[in-house]
Amino acid sequence: MSEYPASAPASEFRALRRELLRGGVAPAMVTRTLAELYDHFEDLEAESMASGCPPAEASAEAMQRLGSRRVLAREVMRHPEFQSWAFRWPWVPAVLRQFVLLTSLASVPVLVVVSRGPVIVRWCVSTGLATLITGGLLLLLARMLIGRLPL
């Protein structure tokens, strides 16, 4: 949270951020709202200091004028259009997770074959050659045996 103004009660902003995210507000909207609130806070603080308030008091006064965390969170969460799609349709991430899992399970063997192609080709060729040689030898042997045996 390095974007907080140095004098801002950072814990209040962090708590508001957590509350909004827990309430299902889209992360991009949370970031934007907080960024504008920080700017507003800085303006309020500067206004108070310009009127002769000491920095600590100016900061507290600025926070008070900005509004309580509870009210701010309630006002943001009152807008359903600010909610993240994952909060609005919780079944979508579940379906997507299952889809990704199944796709990756099915694609693992294919990926392995593609990535180890030359090894697999060598293995197939050598197995084929070994089968051919063994088969040929067996055939030769059988022929020799059959040739000697009176049928």
Place this chain on the structure above:
Amino acid sequence: MGKTNPPFMTGVPELLVLRLLSQREMYGYELVKSVRVVTSDAISLGEGVIYPVLHGLEKAGALTAKRKPVNGRTRVYYAVTPQGRERLERLSGEWDRVSAGVDSALGEAGHV
């Protein structure tokens, strides 16, 4: 909306925001100050509450937001779109109707 009655104030911040932004573009802090000035402090918005109103109107297409660097800081300036002007006209009409109705009721109640 600290000093005002929130249920009674429904729609008022939106109307004020659209009215003020229809005159010129402003950023949040500037807008809150303007609300105070034009309403002679009769309507005091909880200052942070202005942002959900602005973002809601932007999502509805009534406002546009533009980042502008000012004195080494980046400010988000809001301006009314043609759709926002239509919305302002509609809300102003509704407000006039309601306000006339309440005035009439209060006038009659005074005479009873």
